[in-house]
Amino acid sequence: MGIVTSSSGSSATGPSSYPRSLLLAEVARATQRLADAGVPSPRFDAEELAAYVHGTERPRLHLVADAEFDARYWEAIARREAREPLQHITGRAFFRYLELQVGPGVFVPRPETESVVGWAIDAVRAMDVAEPLIVDLCTGSGAIALALAQEVPRSRVHGVELDERALQYARRNAEGSRVVLHQGDALSALPQLGGQVDLVISNPPYIPLTEWEHVAPEARDHDPQLALFSGEDGLDTIRGLERTAHRLLRPGGIVVIEHADSQGGQVPWIFTEDRGWADAADHPDLNNRPRFATARRVNR
Missing domain, CATH: 3.40.50.150 (Vaccinia Virus protein VP39)
Structure with a gap:
């Protein structure tokens, strides 16, 4: 089932809706950018970079509040988009x-x-x-x-x-x-x-x-x-x-x-x-x- 994302950062599936964090929405955008650049594992890399920049773990990304979104995430995505290794960006x-x-x-x-x-x-x-x-x-x-x-x-x-x-x-x-x-x-x-x-x-x-x-x-x-x-x-x-x-x-x-x-x-x-x-x-x-x-x- 598709997800429709509103400009306010929330999403809806059918008649019911639930809040969606700004970070997860940006991770979805980043995944598409990395896929278009030919990165072999775009979703994993987009999530791993989000976790690294925000000082958390991938399973806990949904807990990052909108106010905590760090614009440095897009700097990291640009480096990965240019095919710099994920591990060089995170250092690990x-x-x-x-x-x-x-x-x-x-x-x-x-x-x-x-x-x-x-x-x-x-x-x-x-x-x-x-x-x-x-x-x-x-x-x-x-x-x-x-x-x-x-x-x-x-x-x-x-x-x-x-x-x-x-x-x-x-x-x-x-x-x-x-x-x-x-x-x-x-x-x-x-x-x-x-x-x-x-x-x-x-x-x-x-x-x-x-x-x-x-x-x-x-x-x-x-x-x-x-x-x-x-x-x-x-x-x-x-x-x-x-x-x-x-x-x-x-x-x-x-x-x-x-x-x-x-x-x-x-x-x-x-x-x-x-x-x-x-x-x-x-x-x-x-x-x-x-x-x-x-x-x-x-x-x-």
């Missing part, structure tokens, strides 16, 4: 049970990676190890490392990041946690831990250079290029990480590598038996698209 990203600080200079964690971490957490919990040693390569904001430290309470977690700007966000997010951060190249990281690690996990750059023009503007124009692109087929970094993981893991240790859904079936072939791996396999995300590969290091 939610990942599993975490709220992280993010912004220009660091990769914004995606919901797809949550299923990757979920699989890794289950794998570590299944290990007969009192204090599992975990390494997160290309840690970015620290999302993966922090989620593992939080959900595997006795784990010892190290995160490695090359870029100084990204590492600054990781340091802020990891403050007070057990995660130990290192600045360095993931391909030569942590020689002191060779042969000791139980789990190596990474969400590395994996977009082919040839796909640049097809990448969503939120990522292409705002995420660090270092975190996105990796050679003509997108697999250059993953090939290097295969050797790093083999060097770091103990026999029986597990590697978990995120990749693009279009690379399903390709990444497990990097972790071959003749290079010291077993049980290489792909796994789907919550949308049933191939999202990450795993393999077990063998003693050879």
